[in-house]
Amino acid sequence: MRKKYEIVRKAALNPTTGDISVYAPRIAAKAKAGQFIILRVTEDGERIPLTVAGCADDCVRVIYQKVGRTTLELDELQEGDCLHDFVGPLGTPTEIEGVRRAVVVGGGLGCAITMPIAKALKEAGAEVDLIIGFRTKDLIILQDEMKAACTRLHICTDDGSYGYSGFGTGKLQELLDADPAYDRAYAVGPLPMMKAVTKTCSAHGVKTIVSMNPIMIDGTGMCGGCRVTVGGETKFACVDGPDFDGELVDFDEAMARNSTYRAFEAEQREAHVCRMGGMQ
């Protein structure tokens, strides 16, 4: 018998990226590409939003990067352990209707998150180019799954150790130059990368949907902390998004807002790493 929010499966994708499946049947039955969950690892833990990477067998799959205290604590849990809280699916699903030909671009952790979007597009009958970028060959994750999720997979490495040599936007530029007739582009990843993808696509008249990742608490529209400025209007990423038209998003403001607690986050991470070091 599975327990509430039990980690049913856990894998390390690379030294900094974990992949878990959490038992949460109601969420698994509902979640669609582009939506997210909010979890807490412990009773006094922080609430953190993470994108749904897929759903199967009553479980929700979440891929996370070990960047802060909470994700480091999350990574210490093993199969059979339970999360304290797990709620979703939050946000609106990614719009894929009417898209016949799409290019999906992922950077960093975003690579994993692009997978459900690519898959949903492909299942809806679209032709999908999936561009994913990593720093170097050793960090490439989920290659086979990604390949299956799209029509053509384009792997890029910053150092040229595998696939296309350079950033994902370089490969994107190449594809757009060859044939710009995409109905839609989707970008998931760090804000500067999504900004660059939007700019590149914009120049070819292709609309880009970006997945915003602001600081968030409740995820239901209650706190307003996740506000982003879109087309001059204040939007709440948790209920109006997280997907928005990249051309309308104020990325610079979003980058500044995401740095609000940088000092606190660094302190927390360090304190956590120290405690762990002391235990070994």
Place this chain on the structure above:
Amino acid sequence: MPAPKNNARTPAAEQAPALRITNFKEVALGYTEEEVKAEASRCLQCKNQPCVGGCPVGVPIPQMMAAVRDGNFAEAYRLISTANALPAISGRVCPQETQCEAKCLRGRMGEPVAIGRVERFVADWAMQNNVTNLETAPKKDKRVAIVGSGPAGLTCAGQLAKMGYGVTVFEALHTAGGVLSYGIPEFRLPKAIVRKEVANLEKMGVEIECNTVIGKTLSVDELLEDGYDAVFIGSGAGLPSMMRIPGEALIGVYTANEFLTRINLMGAYREDSHTPVLKSKKTAVIGGGNVAMDAARCARRLGAEVCIAYRRGEEELPARREEVHHAKEEGIQFELLTAPLEILGDENGRVRALRCIRMELGEPDASGRRRPVQIPGSEFELEVDTVISAIGTSPNPLIVRTTPGLETTRHGAVVAEEETGKTSREGVYAGGDIASGAATVILAMGAGKRAAAAIDEYLSAK
């Protein structure tokens, strides 16, 4: 102790302002047994009981006072609990001065009986002595789903459980209580009290499912299909209104909801909290309601100098007078007749000042209050590093968007009959801020109670 002859109420102890701004412990310390008996003796035992008419949940106040006067606290608790599922909460946060206490005959000659303080004493006494009133009618075979575990939902749940219905409360957050948990600060309403009141409901058989967002995890229609015979929506007014002035996205600008949630729900005031809140030297809070007072007093306790900017005058402050008084005692400055124009940032995108303008009161507006009008040329800057906007909330749209056929007002509130909570959908009831717009805890409790009676009537006839 003989009944006091004078017209003043028995004073109650409070933490001194200089001390309390250094902690988050409760400000009002409550009556002792002697004090509460003395205060209850002031009740004139009016035959027509005007105070009861002033109570949204109809607590039998004179009977309770008589029991307290006689030292029979258990009986007093039983009397309250027949009418009020959450007395330890309402005794603390009700605006009694505009409700029961406003109707108290004593008030004509002097100070009304301190009904709230007496209620709080009785509820706390019951908790400390494990006295409960958890009796329920024989179990019925019908189930009701309650959406939201705030004051409306908890009250509705308690009433229905008493009647024998199977009740499940669905809560979006990880903790039950709604605004009682995320909004009202520890120093006004200790969270341990909320937990105990919730635990009492659970002992009555109420199931509470946290981490479940109705409108996302499940829809209202799915609840009805899943075997619930009726649904009560008490999801609150959880969508903060923005000021719509330049600079709202700067670092250091919070909605009161976010600021209070970080502090109250996530415990950001504690040294070891996992959840951060920005350290502020000088904070401006915009708004004049109870939420503005709560935010200001939290900011003060976190070490900031705090001022409250409100566009009308002192008389018009919507907050309870006691809250304004407490805020002033704690050294919070009031910039009255002041409206914000723009939040100014530094080169790093952090708040450095709030540009304001002075106002004067003109003709009454639609709300009957005199409309504030800008005084040209009176612009000035408040040097602050944090701005908290506490200008109100609107109904949360998640449920409305996912429930076909649920009629709403143009402000997005669910249309519900005042007396019954009945909505445009059969078997679906609503009450509290989702139906009435932002109001008070006790009004939400009253709505939850009336809806429970209407749901009982509906299910009994079904």
